[in-house]
Amino acid sequence: MNESDATTGEPRRSAPAPRSGPSDPDGHGISVASSPSAQLAGSSGSGHPVAVVAQPVGGDSASANEHVSRETPDGYEGDPPLAMEALRAVQILNPSGDIVMPRPDRPRVFCVANQKGGVGKTTTTVNLAVALALHGNRVLVVDLDPQGNASTGLNVPHHAGVPDVYDCLIDNVPLADVAQPVEGIPNLFCVPATIDLAGAEIELVSVVARESRLQRAITAHPEKFDYVFIDCPPSLGLLTVNALCAAQEVLIPIQCEYYALEGLNQLINNINLVRQHLNPTLDVSTILLTMYDRRTRLADAVEQDVRNHFGSKVLEAVIPRNVRVSEAPSYGQSVMTYDPGSRGATSYFEAALEIAMRGVNTGGAA
Structure with a gap:
């Protein structure tokens, strides 16, 4: 019998057996060796207009009504390739197209930053990137966290010996040589992070132009991407400074809890210092509220405080607490493909759509 999730009240299926490795600092699961058998997903049930245009990634097309969400007990046997999962995600999130x-x-180069851990930086990076890539945009994810959780969430190898972002920062290896295509998601590439990156913080201290190493690597990439998302570590060291120098926009995920607000002033101060001395075009363009629990008054109070302070920079889309978001990385997937009918997937989809529309309406920068 399925247990009920204490937070969402949704039926919860058994979690997969994890492989050894560090836990996700954003609190969204740990990785396993391979994707288990996946069930077909069904219509989202979201009351919001969500959609995207993308070419089918492979396999036979089917109507969204033929699919059943993972949040229901029914499903199909087998382990379809990730390309089929991506196709289903598009059909479910955007049935009309x-x-x-x-x-x-x-x-548009985004630095996804917050010095507080566990606020959803990696989860936000992965799911926004997948949502945009599934719908016609060319997207690059740069994993700048030594724990490599974004690489795990995209199912990109990042064990010791794999060429990674460390080689770009320290040894000037071209970014194109280390970027890997993400399986099943066309137009999405990831620059992985291995444990070697843990030493980069110290090694960069004596390197010439240490703050702009990542910016030069991204600029020199022969292909031009529509979006670049840089997933930062939960600190304000040289790796995060490199990300702030390389980006034009900062996306700050804020957990809807009191502690999440305490370190926000210091982050904004550091962003202002980088803008004054290193990157005058940097702008805090996007604030995303995550882990929203509508049952609590605190979540509503935090939301109102953030909206009053940042105004239109705060996305209308809010990411709820959702067990499917937590489960997805353990299957080596984003929640967009793992369960496109879940509230977490539809919320990230709406956030990605809002970011895309803001960019067009303001000529390329939110």
């Missing part, structure tokens, strides 16, 4: 995630006029 009417809504488009337009490509920006120029590349």
Whole structure:
């Protein structure tokens, strides 16, 4: 018999047996060796208009009504390839195909940062990147966290010996040589992080132009991406400074709890210092509220405080606490493909659509 999730009240299926490795600092699961048998997913049930245009990634097309969400007990046997999962995600999130995630006029480079751990940085990076890539945008994810959780969430190898972002920062290896295509998601690439990156913070201290190493690597990439998402570690060291120098926009995920607000002023101060001395074009363009629990007054109070302070920078889409978001990384997937009918998937989809529309409406920068 299925247990009921204490937070969402949804039926919860058994979690997979994890492989050894560090836990996700954002609190969203740990990785396993391979994706288990996946069930077909069904219509989202979201009351919001969500959609995107994307070409089918492979396999036979089917109507969204033929699929059943993982949040229901029924499903199909077998282990379809991730490309089929991606196709289902598009069919479920955008059954009519009417809504488009337009490509920006120029590349948009996002630094996803918050010095507090566990607020959803990696989960946000992975799911926004997948949502945009599934709907016609070319997206690059740069995993700048030594724990490599974004690489895990995209099922990209990042064990010792794999060429990674450390080689780009320290040895000037071209970014194109270490970027890996993400299986099953066309137009999505990931620059992985291995444990070697843990030493980069110290090694960069004596390197010439240490703050702009990542920016030069991204600029020199021969292909131009519509979106680049840089997943930062939960600190304000040289790795995060490199990300802030390479980006034009900062996306700050904020957990809807009191502690999440305490370190926000220091983060904003550091961003202002980088803007004054290193990157004058940097802008805190996007605030995303995560782990929202509508049953608590605190979540509502935090939301109101953030919206009053940051105004239109705060996305209308809010990411709820959702067990499917937590489960997805342990299957080597984003929640967009793991269970596109879940509230977590539809919320991230709406956030990605809002980011895409903001970029077009303001000429390429939110």
